[in-house]
Amino acid sequence: EVQLVESGGGLVQPGGSLRVSCVASGFIFSSYDMDWVRLLPEKGLVWVSRITGDGRTYYADSVKGRFTISRDNAKNTMYLQMNSLRAEDTAVYYCVRNDFGTIHWWGQGTLVTVSS
Amino acid sequence: DVVMTQSPLSLPVTLGQPASISCRSSQSLVHSDGNTYLNWFQQRPGQSPRRLIYKVSNRDSGVPDRFSGSGSGTDFTLKISRVEAEDVGVYYCMQGTHWLWTFGQGTKVEIK
Numbered sequence: 485e486v487q488l489v490e491s492g493g494g495l496v497q498p499g500g501s502l503r504v505s506c507v508a509s510g511f512i513f514s515s516y517d518m519d520w521v522r523l524l525p526e527k528g529l530v531w532v533s534r535i536t537g538d539g540r541t542y543y544a545d546s547v548k549g550r551f552t553i554s555r556d557n558a559k560n561t562m563y564l565q566m567n568s569l570r571a572e573d574t575a576v577y578y579c580v581r582n583d584f585g586t587i588h589w590w591g592q593g594t595l596v597t598v599s600s
Numbered sequence: 601d602v603v604m605t606q607s608p609l610s611l612p613v614t615l616g617q618p619a620s621i622s623c624r625s626s627q628s629l630v631h632s633d634g635n636t637y638l639n640w641f642q643q644r645p646g647q648s649p650r651r652l653i654y655k656v657s658n659r660d661s662g663v664p665d666r667f668s669g670s671g672s673g674t675d676f677t678l679k680i681s682r683v684e685a686e687d688v689g690v691y692y693c694m695q696g697t698h699w700l701w702t703f704g705q706g707t708k709v710e711i712k
Binding site: 529530578584586587588590 | 631635637639641643648649650651654655660690692694696697699700701702703704705706
């Protein structure tokens with residue numbers, strides 16, 4: 485069965501950095517594009533970033549230049565390095581498998597809180 | 601970016617009564633491969649989102665048949681034929697046709 489397990493969330497001050505991780509199992513990780521989607525308080529779900537199986541990366545304008553997505557196919561793991569964090573980045577971050585135009589599998593989410 | 605607009609944003613419903621959520625996109629969601637990648641997700645309190653419907657009208661395994669999706673082009677609808685207590689939560693439409701996925705604002709379904 486497909487499993488996606490996020491970790492690394494927590495409380496960070498504005499301007500700080502945090503790296504969240506997603507360990508995948510139950511499928512051939514390197515064969516799939518993977519994405520991060522976040523649930524913003526009172527604003528709903530928003531797509532954040534994508535990494536293709538061969539490492540091409542894409543970002544939402546709101547995080548471009550501050551966030552970096554990466555993956556280690558040998559470890560079945562995806563990462564999101566978040567720098568210059570702002571209060572508006574406070575959200576639950578979900579790791580999802582990209583099934584071409586849809587999301588069938590979601591992780592449990594990891595909460596990132598940006599506050600002084 | 602494709603803007604997804606849901607209505608209503610809040611939907612109080614009586615148990616056993618039907619409910620309907622509209623989702624409109626700012627551009628056609630018909631992909632060059634002929635498919636329309638319009639999805640519906642349910643997010644119950646404290647849980648991760650769960651896909652209910654994909655490609656407009658295909659219901660996921662395990663999703664009760666009281667849920668149905670319809671529509672085409674830029675205009676889509678999720679219907680619940682008879683609302684049950686377990687249907688409380690926030691419902692999102694999402695387009696996956698255009699490379700930058702976008703979600704609707706969410707519709708909060710609650711019991712009157």
